[in-house]
Amino acid sequence: MGTVAVQGLCKSFGKVQALDGVTLDVPDGAFFVVLGPSGAGKTTTLRAIAGLDRLDAGTVHLDGRDATTDAPAARDLAMVFQNYALYPRHTVYENIASPLRARRRPSGEISAAVERMSDLLHIGRLLNRRPAQLSGGEMQRVALARALVRSPRAFLMDEPLTNLDLKLRVEMRTELTRIHRSLGATFVYVTNDQVEALSMADQVAVLKEGKVQQVGTPTEVYERPANQWVAGFVGSPPISLLPCHAEGDRLVGAAGWTLPRPRWAAAQDGRPLLLGLRAEDLSVERRASATLPGELYGLEPLGDRTVVDVRVGAQILKVKSRPTITGTPGEQVLVAVDLDRAHLFDAGTGLSLSEAGR
Amino acid sequence: MAVSVDEAVSAGPTPDRPPPARRVRRRGHGRSVLEVVLLTVLAVVMLFPVLWMIETSIKENRDVYAVPAEFFGFTVTLDHFRDVFVGADGGRSALSVAFLNSVVVAGVSTVLATVLGVPAAWAYSRFTLKAKKDQLFFILSTRFMPPVVVVVPIFLMYRQVGLIDSKLGLILIYAAFNVPFTIWMMKGFVDEVPAEYEDAAMLDGYSRLQAFGKFTLPLLVPGIAATAVFALIFSWNEFVFAIFLTSSDDVRTAPPAIAGLIGGTTVDWGLVAAASVVFALPVLVFAYLVRRHLVAGVTLGAVRR
Ligand SMILES: Nc1ncnc2c1ncn2[C@@H]1O[C@H](COP(=O)(O)OP(=O)(O)OP(=O)(O)O)[C@@H](O)[C@H]1O
Ligand SMILES: [Mg+2]
Numbered sequence: 001m002g003t004v005a006v007q008g009l010c011k012s013f014g015k016v017q018a019l020d021g022v023t024l025d026v027p028d029g030a031f032f033v034v035l036g037p038s039g040a041g042k043t044t045t046l047r048a049i050a051g052l053d054r055l056d057a058g059t060v061h062l063d064g065r066d067a068t069t070d071a072p073a074a075r076d077l078a079m080v081f082q083n084y085a086l087y088p089r090h091t092v093y094e095n096i097a098s099p100l101r102a103r104r105r106p107s108g109e110i111s112a113a114v115e116r117m118s119d120l121l122h123i124g125r126l127l128n129r130r131p132a133q134l135s136g137g138e139m140q141r142v143a144l145a146r147a148l149v150r151s152p153r154a155f156l157m158d159e160p161l162t163n164l165d166l167k168l169r170v171e172m173r174t175e176l177t178r179i180h181r182s183l184g185a186t187f188v189y190v191t192n193d194q195v196e197a198l199s200m201a202d203q204v205a206v207l208k209e210g211k212v213q214q215v216g217t218p219t220e221v222y223e224r225p226a227n228q229w230v231a232g233f234v235g236s237p238p239i240s241l242l243p244c245h246a247e248g249d250r251l252v253g254a255a256g257w258t259l260p261r262p263r264w265a266a267a268q269d270g271r272p273l274l275l276g277l278r279a280e281d282l283s284v285e286r287r288a289s290a291t292l293p294g295e296l297y298g299l300e301p302l303g304d305r306t307v308v309d310v311r312v313g314a315q316i317l318k319v320k321s322r323p324t325i326t327g328t329p330g331e332q333v334l335v336a337v338d339l340d341r342a343h344l345f346d347a348g349t350g351l352s353l354s355e356a357g358r
Numbered sequence: 359m360a361v362s363v364d365e366a367v368s369a370g371p372t373p374d375r376p377p378p379a380r381r382v383r384r385r386g387h388g389r390s391v392l393e394v395v396l397l398t399v400l401a402v403v404m405l406f407p408v409l410w411m412i413e414t415s416i417k418e419n420r421d422v423y424a425v426p427a428e429f430f431g432f433t434v435t436l437d438h439f440r441d442v443f444v445g446a447d448g449g450r451s452a453l454s455v456a457f458l459n460s461v462v463v464a465g466v467s468t469v470l471a472t473v474l475g476v477p478a479a480w481a482y483s484r485f486t487l488k489a490k491k492d493q494l495f496f497i498l499s500t501r502f503m504p505p506v507v508v509v510v511p512i513f514l515m516y517r518q519v520g521l522i523d524s525k526l527g528l529i530l531i532y533a534a535f536n537v538p539f540t541i542w543m544m545k546g547f548v549d550e551v552p553a554e555y556e557d558a559a560m561l562d563g564y565s566r567l568q569a570f571g572k573f574t575l576p577l578l579v580p581g582i583a584a585t586a587v588f589a590l591i592f593s594w595n596e597f598v599f600a601i602f603l604t605s606s607d608d609v610r611t612a613p614p615a616i617a618g619l620i621g622g623t624t625v626d627w628g629l630v631a632a633a634s635v636v637f638a639l640p641v642l643v644f645a646y647l648v649r650r651h652l653v654a655g656v657t658l659g660a661v662r663r
């Protein structure tokens with residue numbers, strides 16, 4: 001009823017390889033998030049699914065049927081564009097009604113649907129305005145309404161919440177998740193905000209430079225990043241990566257520290273590694289079984305918690321702490337490490353070494 | 359045509375004259391004396407022939423040939439204007455037929471050029487084509503050659519296919535000259551309209567052509583108006599093709615017809631002047647009506663980017 005499968009998508013713009021063999025499998029009814037930094041190829045992927053650009057290679061299957069050469073209108077998809085693409089001459093009402101008008105729905109149905117959307121997205125008082133008279137956040141909600149007004153095979157959303165203020169964004173996140181549940185429709189949702197990805201997705205595909213780095217549930221992507229880059233991109237504050245190597249039953253850091261070698265660390269002795277430590281798996285301690293000596297570098301109070309920066313050798317470790325923590329920069333501290341939750345990467349290839357042994 | 363371009367360009371901000379400086383000067387105590395003198399001289403040089411033409415068109419023949427020339431105090435008459443439209447036998451004059459021909463030829467060729475050129479401009483703006491730049495250059499290059507260079511081969515071709523001395527022949531050649539111009543000018547306007555409107559419309563369920571017609575085309579209307587006026591003025595003013603390719607009175611357009619008045623042993627200057635005024639008027643009125651679009655057209659479509 002709404003599966004989207006793309007296989008080996010390639011697209012280049014002159015010298016830039018925007019997509020380099022992107023393969024994604026979006027099951028029916030999934031909230032599928034494509035996560036990646038700016039320029040990763042997220043928009044290009046969505047446009048490929050929608051059929052707006054000619055591809056260099058690859059296929060698009062919708063509901064199991066090859067739709068690679070279908071016209072966009074024939075694909076029965078709805079899309080929220082990153083820059084809204086609201087029709088400038090049309091009122092908000094006509095913008096939202098457009099997908100229904102194009103499909104020649106009766107006007108009674110159209111006005112009922114537009115009203116439903118304007119209630120849902122709180123844009124009732126904007127219906128007679130034109131896009132130029134709207135704020136960025138309002139435009140974004142109108143763009144969402146224009147997509148949601150119809151029940152297509154799947155929704156394609158290109159960063160639909162980036163221009164909203166934080167409060168509205170959190171509200172809309174919940175709202176979209178709720179809409180997704182109630183419609184049971186397939187969503188392909190693009191974002192560069194990992195919080196959005198982790199909180200809304202059934203499945204996340206992490207994209208970088210036109211290549212899929214990892215596909216999995218939010219937990220999988222967060223807990224078992226496939227490589228160093230995914231580990232660094234997903235999670236806030238970002239994971240700390242310490243250069244080290246294995247020596248017998250120990251891990252020896254480039255900065256001189258030693259830690260017990262975890263059982264699962266299946267690496268050759270002497271091979272350059274990166275130890276990945278997330279802020280919440282660390283704590284500033286007096287004494288602990290596994291500790292890294294360091295120097296307090298700075299405090300970053302965030303309200304509900306404080307992120308403590310600890311310098312270990314040349315590296316800064318981010319440590320999540322209670323908001324009540326105090327300290328002065330330059331002070332010597334110990335950082336306790338929950339090694340069971342640490343990650344180990346090959347410093348050369350960047351690939352995770354933790355998975356096999358776990 | 360040259361006048362309207364100058365007007366349009368100087369009305370909008372131009373790179374070599376930054377707007378803030380101009381505004382400051384405007385807000386001060388008017389223009390400097392030198393500026394006023396120079397502008398007056400320029401205005402007199404530019405406008406005197408026009409004024410003289412208008413004066414001649416309303417003077418009686420006796421006053422037209424008076425020496426020394428009379429600037430004021432002559433008897434005003436509209437006889438010459440009557441002669442432009444009414445023949446000696448009381449029927450339609452040859453000149454009025456020529457004006458009608460001009461309206462038909464200029465109008466139809468402009469519509470043709472617009473209908474062909476606008477979709478082409480859209481296609482060149484939106485699609486990736488092989489050697490797009492070369493194609494566009496080739497299209498533009500057809501305008502490099504002065505009409506007088508190509509008129510002989512065209513004359514021979516037209517004689518072969520029977521288009522010589524026909525309105526259709528003029529319409530086709532004017533359209534052919536205006537299509538490249540329309541494509542180039544309109545491409546600038548289409549480039550300004552984000553392609554995403556059409557993308558969104560196609561996802562709404564419209565075909566590509568419907569998306570263009572419903573969402574992009576309305577945004578192009580000012581550009582089309584400006585482009586069409588330029589094309590219209592070109593066709594209206596065109597002289598070389600008209601004089602070589604047509605000969606009979608019921609096909610001739612106004613420019614060769616007016617030129618034909620000058621020649622014989624006596625020249626009815628009053629009639630020539632009146633015909634010229636009638637000829638110049640539509641262009642002025644039309645350019646005035648769309649002047650806002652002309653400014654937009656010239657600054658946006660041609661000057662910027
Ligand atoms: N029309 C285009 N012409 C040339 N290069 C393009 C074009 N569209 C995209 N690119 C390039 O392709 C790459 C991927 O672009 P894309 O828009 O898919 O990124 P994105 O992941 O959506 O980024 P963002 O989060 O900033 O929107 C970028 O390097 C971009 O510069
Ligand atoms: Mg994008």
